[in-house]
Amino acid sequence: MTLFKPILLSLLFLLCKQAVADTPVTLRIGTLAGGTLAWELAAMKDQGLPTTAAFTVETVTLANQQAGKIALQSGSVDMILSDWIWASAMRDVGTDYSFYPYSTAAGGLMVANASPIRALSDLQGKRIGIAGGELDKNWLLLQALAKRQTIDLARVTTPVYGAAPLLNEQLKQGRIDALLTYWHFGARLEAQGYRQLIGGDELLRQLGIAGNVPTLGYVFRQSWAEKNQDAFNQFLTATQTAKKRLCDSDAAWAKVATLTDTSDLATQVQLRKRYCQGRIVAWGDAERAASQTLYALLHGLHDNKLTGPSAHLNQDIFWRADR
Numbered sequence: 001m002t003l004f005k006p007i008l009l010s011l012l013f014l015l016c017k018q019a020v021a022d023t024p025v026t027l028r029i030g031t032l033a034g035g036t037l038a039w040e041l042a043a044m045k046d047q048g049l050p051t052t053a054a055f056t057v058e059t060v061t062l063a064n065q066q067a068g069k070i071a072l073q074s075g076s077v078d079m080i081l082s083d084w085i086w087a088s089a090m091r092d093v094g095t096d097y098s099f100y101p102y103s104t105a106a107g108g109l110m111v112a113n114a115s116p117i118r119a120l121s122d123l124q125g126k127r128i129g130i131a132g133g134e135l136d137k138n139w140l141l142l143q144a145l146a147k148r149q150t151i152d153l154a155r156v157t158t159p160v161y162g163a164a165p166l167l168n169e170q171l172k173q174g175r176i177d178a179l180l181t182y183w184h185f186g187a188r189l190e191a192q193g194y195r196q197l198i199g200g201d202e203l204l205r206q207l208g209i210a211g212n213v214p215t216l217g218y219v220f221r222q223s224w225a226e227k228n229q230d231a232f233n234q235f236l237t238a239t240q241t242a243k244k245r246l247c248d249s250d251a252a253w254a255k256v257a258t259l260t261d262t263s264d265l266a267t268q269v270q271l272r273k274r275y276c277q278g279r280i281v282a283w284g285d286a287e288r289a290a291s292q293t294l295y296a297l298l299h300g301l302h303d304n305k306l307t308g309p310s311a312h313l314n315q316d317i318f319w320r321a322d323r
Contacts, residue, residue, distance in 0.1 A: 024056045025231035030068040030077040031059050036103070036184075036275055037081055039256045043242040046255055053238075055231035072097075072219065079220035084291060084317060085137075085298070085307060087219045091314040096222040098319040100236065101214035101287075105183045105278025106200025107131070107138050110171065113193050117178055120146045120198075124156040126177035129167035131185065134159070138180055140301045141203045187274040191267040204290075207297065211290030212282060218319075225319060233321050240280075247276035288318055 031037045041057060049056075060077050062068045068080035087099040109128075111117045117126065120142075130139045139159075146153045160167070160176050164185045171179045171189065178197065179189075186196060198206075204213060218236075225232045245252040257268050295313035298306050 024054055025228045026056050026058050027228075027231065027235055028058045028060055028076070028078045030062045030071050030080040032064070032068075032081075033061050034259055034261045035081075039246060039259050039275075040239050040242040042256045042259060043246050043252055044238055046252070047242065047245065049238065054234050055228075057235070078224055079218050081216045082219040083137075083216060084214065084313070085295065087217075087317045088295070088310070088314040089308045091317050092308070092310050097219055097317060098222040098225060099217045099219055099317045100319045100321070101217045101280045101283050103216050103275075103278040104201070104212045104214050104280065105274060106203075106215050107180065107182045108186050108196040108199035108202075109138075109142065110179045110181060110186050110189050110194050111177070111197050112171070112174075113195050115177070115195075117197060120149060120151055120153070123153065123178060124151070127158045127160055127175070128153075129160045129162065129170055129176040129179040129181070131162070131164040131167055131179070131181040133161050135302065135306045136180065137298065137306065138200050138203060140298060140306060141200075141207060142180060142198075144297065144301060145203060145206055183274050183278070184271060187270040188262070188267050190274075191264065191270040204294065209290055209293050209297070211287045212280070213287065213290050213294050214280065214283075215278070220319075222319070236321055243279060247272070247279065288315065 029037070029041070031041065038059070041059060044057070060071065062071060062080070065080075065082065068077070069082060069086070071077045072080050072082075081102055084099045087097045090097045117123060123146075130136055132139060143153045160170070162170070164181050167176065167179050167181060168185055168189060170176045171194070172192075181189075183200075190196065200215070201212075220232075246256065247253075253272060260268050260271050262268060262271075292313045292315070295307060296311070299311055
């Protein structure tokens with residue numbers, strides 16, 4: 001009996017190890033209610049995961065992006081959507097946060113369709129609503145572009161900072177002349193006849209930054225992703241599949257349309273259009289280099305307040321799914 005005891009224990013150990021390996025990893029994902037990630041997770045759930053999936057999803061609803069950062073730092077969630085500037089800054093202070101691109105959808109400068117504003121020079125003397133505050137990335141870039149045209153936007157305009165929904169209403173009421181806002185709020189305005197004077201992607205192009213730079217991505221701990229690499233990479237593939245279905249299949253889109261928080265068909269159509277335009281079509285050395293170029297530009301604006309003291313984007317943040 002003593003001879004078989006070590007063999008039996010070894011077999012039990014191997015069986016337990018296999019059982020653990022076969023247990024799907026639960027990915028705790030912080031999401032904003034009604035946000036685009038919620039659309040994709042709903043589409044993924046509707047499609048159903050394969051029986052061999054190495055992961056399951058547990059969603060944690062967040063009040064806002066700042067709450068997401070706090071949840072990630074406290075360990076309440078495994079990943080959130082955030083930007084690479086924040087991820088880089090956190091790397092610089094000792095965390096092992098990594099970033100994987102989610103979307104290139106960017107905001108833009110919106111005006112009424114009948115507005116006489118046709119160029120940046122027409123903004124002189126106007127009131128501009130800015131949804132992201134004085135350190136909003138697009139506001140800094142818009143000022144940089146205007147400066148190349150010898151226009152000091154901060155001096156010749158009246159910036160009005162506020163929450164995006166409130167600024168949308170102020171634009172409709174004519175209390176501001178233009179609005180620099182997030183893409184989904186811009187899409188809602190477009191559906192009501194407003195026009196985009198310049199978008200975030202066009203801002204980058206005119207500033208000489210080539211390549212599709214992601215605006216948002218999954219942010220997570222590298223150590224966590226390496227420990228759960230198969231499950232995490234499967235999740236990334238599944239979300240890309242869900243995104244493709246939402247953009248290619250009207251039937252799939254119809255099932256999540258209620259999550260857009262509007263019953264207006266024109267608004268749903270415009271939200272879908274802008275969402276799909278933000279799909280990541282390439283993510284390689286060229287796009288990472290473009291992110292570095294953009295970071296360097298932003299670092300030189302507004303006394304480095306957006307980027308912090310580091311003059312370079314921490315390249316260690318970029319997760320490679322094929323590692």
